[in-house]
Amino acid sequence: MLSHNINLKKENKEYTTNIYGTRYFSQPTPKFEIPEDGMPSKAAYRLIRDELNLDGNPNLNLASFVTTWMEDEAEKLIAENNGKNFVDNDEYPQTGVIHSRIVNMLAKLFNAPEDSNFTGTSTIGSSEAIMLALLAHKWYWRENRKDKNSNTLPNIVMGADVHVVWKKFAKYFDVELRMVPMEEDCYILTADKVKESIDENTIAIGVVLGTTFTGQIDEISEINKVLEDTKIVKGWDIPIHVDAASGGFVMPFINSDFEWDFRLSHVRSINVSGHKYGLVYPGIGWVIFKDAKYISEDLVFNVNYLGGVMPTFSLNFSKGSSMILAQYYNLLRLGIKGYTSIMENLMETSQYLLDKINNIGIFDFLSKELVLPIIAIKLKDEFLDCTSVFEISKMLREHGWIIPAYTLPSNAENVAVLRIVIKENFSRSMADLLVKIMKDIPKYCLSKKDNSKPISTKDSLINIY
Numbered sequence: 001m002l003s004h005n006i007n008l009k010k011e012n013k014e015y016t017t018n019i020y021g022t023r024y025f026s027q028p029t030p031k032f033e034i035p036e037d038g039m040p041s042k043a044a045y046r047l048i049r050d051e052l053n054l055d056g057n058p059n060l061n062l063a064s065f066v067t068t069w070m071e072d073e074a075e076k077l078i079a080e081n082n083g084k085n086f087v088d089n090d091e092y093p094q095t096g097v098i099h100s101r102i103v104n105m106l107a108k109l110f111n112a113p114e115d116s117n118f119t120g121t122s123t124i125g126s127s128e129a130i131m132l133a134l135l136a137h138k139w140y141w142r143e144n145r146k147d148k149n150s151n152t153l154p155n156i157v158m159g160a161d162v163h164v165v166w167k168k169f170a171k172y173f174d175v176e177l178r179m180v181p182m183e184e185d186c187y188i189l190t191a192d193k194v195k196e197s198i199d200e201n202t203i204a205i206g207v208v209l210g211t212t213f214t215g216q217i218d219e220i221s222e223i224n225k226v227l228e229d230t231k232i233v234k235g236w237d238i239p240i241h242v243d244a245a246s247g248g249f250v251m252p253f254i255n256s257d258f259e260w261d262f263r264l265s266h267v268r269s270i271n272v273s274g275h276k277y278g279l280v281y282p283g284i285g286w287v288i289f290k291d292a293k294y295i296s297e298d299l300v301f302n303v304n305y306l307g308g309v310m311p312t313f314s315l316n317f318s319k320g321s322s323m324i325l326a327q328y329y330n331l332l333r334l335g336i337k338g339y340t341s342i343m344e345n346l347m348e349t350s351q352y353l354l355d356k357i358n359n360i361g362i363f364d365f366l367s368k369e370l371v372l373p374i375i376a377i378k379l380k381d382e383f384l385d386c387t388s389v390f391e392i393s394k395m396l397r398e399h400g401w402i403i404p405a406y407t408l409p410s411n412a413e414n415v416a417v418l419r420i421v422i423k424e425n426f427s428r429s430m431a432d433l434l435v436k437i438m439k440d441i442p443k444y445c446l447s448k449k450d451n452s453k454p455i456s457t458k459d460s461l462i463n464i465y
């Protein structure tokens with residue numbers, strides 16, 4: 001009788017309580033094996049959603065370049081198209097048409113010459129885009145070199161300021177990596193260094209518009225000039241690939257006169273992350289070629305098992321259509337004026353934050369001027385004995401802010417920095433809230449420097465805020 005009652009109670013529970021009163025919340029969540037029985041959709045949703053509260057807050061994540069907010073209508077479009085595989089072009093031809101429109105728009109944004117046969121494709125992000133572009137340059141070099149039978153290893157020249165994907169490319173695709181080291185006061189690739197590093201087997205020069213480490217810009221037009229001169233003097237026709245992962249959706253809107261794109265004679269391919277300042281959720285990137293002739297036909301595979309014959313130039317096969325459509329949404333919704341307003345706001349907020357940080361008096365800004373909404377700072381020498389950027393990063397994390405600290409690559413590994421990436425949903429008042437916390441760091445440093453006053457737990461960096 002008693003056990004019957006308990007069973008009844010269990011049965012009724014499903015109807016008399018909310019999802020937290022059900023057994024799924026008092027039993028261990030399956031972690032190692034697929035459970036034999038499933039669970040109600042509401043329980044699965046809640047279990048996962050609640051566990052994710054342990055993640056950082058994406059809106060306070062100033063480490064990431066990736067978009068953390070989109071408009072409701074964009075989210076609706078994304079949700080409605082999640083089931084469409086982009087590669088099924090025959091089944092979803094209109095998505096393919098929209099994709100081509102975006103490629104056209106970006107080629108024009110990057111000033112591809114009107115009479116050129118520009119082309120491009122979407123990718124999962126800038127990493128895939130860079131790999132595809134560099135593969136195209138490797139094939140172009142191979143097909144156009146004088147001695148077609150030689151076994152010479154091709155090489156690629158870039159600065160130590162590049163993202164890790166460039167090194168991956170060299171390793172995965174058997175290309176000699178000629179990486180120009182940084183210096184303690186120069187964190188970009190300069191034209192002089194390029195001149196010393198190239199030869200007839202250089203497949204491309206990698207330059208960055210907004211480096212991952214400091215947000216600076218390589219000497220792109222000066223490097224282009226070196227390559228123009230080299231072509232005249234030595235006959236080597238070396239292309240530039242611009243990694244505009246973060247800068248490609250900013251620079252055209254804040255300084256359209258600055259020449260970094262297809263206006264430069266040797267720039268033959270450009271990548272940009274749609275999911276960074278293209279303002280779309282991850283993962284979407286783009287690679288645009290100045291002319292289709294730079295992509296060997298050997299790299300394009302025609303597959304016929306999707307209905308029609310479909311040419312593909314990609315590293316993976318299936319991918320979602322949603323982010324491509326979300327990119328088109330942003331381009332239509334914002335237009336040049338909308339993107340310009342957002343990027344100008346970002347630059348204003350970044351300058352505001354940088355001024356406030358400078359006023360704190362313990363940090364040096366790594367660049368001469370702010371060129372993109374990316375702020376890299378280091379501690380002034382006189383404060384290095386009382387704290388470190390790593391300690392500050394940890395302390396900020398305690399307050400919810402995610403700001404990474406790291407050392408620069410060789411030969412600037414003695415320089416440790418904090419990097420703040422400003423995104424569209426970081427307002428001026430958010431900047432004030434961040435500075436309010438950072439402003440107390442000097443107090444902590446002074447108390448530590450003052451030998452007469454021993455450091456108590458009360459004065460520790462974490463406690464002081």
Ligand SMILES: Cc1ncc(COP(=O)(O)O)c(C=O)c1O
Pocket residue numbers: 065124125126127128163165208210211212243245246273285
């Ligand atoms: C300059 C640069 N290039 C490439 C990448 C890789 O981009 P994605 O994450 O879109 O693959 C990044 C990422 O931060 C980057 O900053």
